[in-house]
Amino acid sequence: MERNILPFVFLLLNMPSLLSQIGLSFLKNEAIQFIDHNKEHWTRLSDSIWHYAEPSFKEYKSSRLIIETLRKEGFRISGSIEAFPTVFMAEYGEGKPIIGLYGEYDADFNASNKTVPRREELVKEGMGHGGAHNLLGVGSLATALAIKALMDTKKLSCTIRYYGSTAEGTLGTRAWLARGGFFKDLDLSLYWHPAPVTAASTRTWDALIDFNVLITSKKVDVLRKDANAHHCQSAAERILSTIIQTKQAAASSNKVNYSIASWKNELGSPPDTVLLDVRIQCSRQSSALEIFSKIKKELNTLSDSNVTCALELKRAHHQFLPNVTAMKQVFVNMQSLGPIMYSKEDLAYTQQLQAFLKKQNDTIVDQLIPFQDVSADTTLYGHSSDIGEASWFAPEIYFVVKCLPLGMKMHHWQGTAFTAHAIGHKGMLQAAKIMAMTIIDYVQKPDLQKKIHEEFKQTTRHYTYQSLVDDTIKK
Structure with missing residues (x-):
């Protein structure tokens, strides 16, 4: 068989x-x-x-x-x-x-x-x-x-x-x-x-980067003496402009948010200290690093004999x-x-x-x-x-x-x-x-x-x- x-x-x-x-x-x-x-x-x-x-x-x-x-x-x-x-x-x-x-x-x-x-x-x-x-x-x-x-x-x-x-x-x-x-x-x-x-x-x-930006400067009198002086407020306005432009141009997969943690001054007398909290959150690591580098690059241009800009990283998570x-x-x-x-x-x-x-x-x-x-x-x-x-x-x-x-x-x-x-x-x-x-x-x-x-x-x-x-x- x-x-x-x-x-x-x-x-x-x-x-x-x-x-x-x-x-x-x-x-x-x-x-x-x-x-x-x-x-x-x-x-x-x-x-x-x-x-x-x-x-x-x-x-x-x-x-x-x-x-x-x-x-x-x-x-x-x-x-x-x-x-x-x-x-x-x-x-x-x-x-x-x-x-x-x-x-x-x-x-x-x-x-x-x-x-x-x-x-x-x-x-x-x-x-x-x-x-x-x-x-x-x-x-x-x-x-x-x-x-x-x-x-x-x-x-x-x-x-x-x-x-x-x-x-x-x-x-x-x-x-x-x-x-x-x-x-x-x-x-x-x-x-x-x-x-x-x-x-x-x-x-x-998401990739996430949280950091503070601390801007300090000497006291200036913009109304009487130092109308064109570079000071804390002008530096803060420039870095905020960069952050806001980046935020507005960001794709939906990228988020840039900020808050003004400290900014006190009187009219005619810019603050000598401004503290900003910034968060970058992106679906891709490369995007987070690109935005972070752009903000750091702008900060590096703002420091001079009158103004000091310091970045303090608070938290950084990779994607x-x-x-x-x-x-x-x-x-x-x-x-x-x-x-x-x-x-x-x-x-x-x-x-x-x-x-x-x-x-x-x-x-x-x-x-x-x-x-x-x-x-x-x-x-x-x-x-x-x-x-x-x-x-x-x-x-x-x-x-x-x-x-x-x-x-x-x-x-x-x-x-x-x-x-x-x-x-x-x-x-x-x-x-x-x-x-x-x-x-x-x-x-x-x-x-x-x-x-x-x-x-x-x-x-x-x-x-x-x-x-x-x-x-x-x-x-």
Whole structure:
């Protein structure tokens, strides 16, 4: 009897690939089981940071808790980086690839609340984790230790790093990490953030430069003696003219705004001091630098024996560069993992808080937002973050995971009501699994690595990272 041997030939030819996929699946399952097996540990750590509720730059207990956890696991610690006492780097393993994870643990002002479905402050007018950074920091920690466990059993070979940082959306300490060379040898990094949805985003984040212009001069009497004298007011008018012209000529993807912080004088007597606050926000890094250079060039022409012009940089965030190839893999892993499953108690808690707020009910279903490549969109996003710094050194992954229902305000007491609740904990564990699965894909798939880095080289071909921050910025 004749048999069709073609299926067996196909199987034989594809056996190495099939075995590789099976091995990959085993590794991912092992990482997932590690995270699930230790979920009570992650929850305790996250809730401890939730209770500490410390402000940016003063998260002494929170950073110490994470550092000691990593140190006990054998990570090498570099602490108090760039004079920031709560910024650190922890590293485990040797050799390439070097993979970075980001942790944050700062709380929000006036966001204190108990884990109850109503407004009930834990500390009157106190700090609270409305931005869910307690979940963010420990979610990345859980990923780091899951990957370490695979490395310890010789199933994975890489170097894993955990960057502890703060003030992501304000001063942005990762700009100093970039300046200090802490990202220069990265091969890949992953950043996640708690959110009301789960999505693998390919959206770029804006470049942003905030600075002050301080103009000072000698006192002059323009009515009686010095009608043609160059003075503080004339210099301020010239630089304002340049800023206003730039603002009016800017494309919709570029924004230039200013405010006059200080300008006091009497008629006939120009001020001896003018202080201007200026913000440049652009969808593309090159545009932000071009506008910044134009304003600096004009300032340099205004200083003379009578007038001094000084520029003080307050904040500088590079545009975040998404990597579409990497984000597609994140989306695949999100689909493979499946949605977060919520209990009846989770639903009841959500509905009670929604009733308290008189909001429409959200069934709190974790529905994955379909993948879409919007990386070429040049529309101004309206948000900037220091997550963009590392994306110029190596491909960087950014995604969000549902940790609270739709309609709840983040960086607010409403967020705090969920960030020490089972709903927040489940999102944190989900994020840790997604990152672990994606790291395993990257380390074990040379072809994926190649495609990710080819895209990165293409994206960054016209610009080499230039640090804008310096020690004049008030830390």
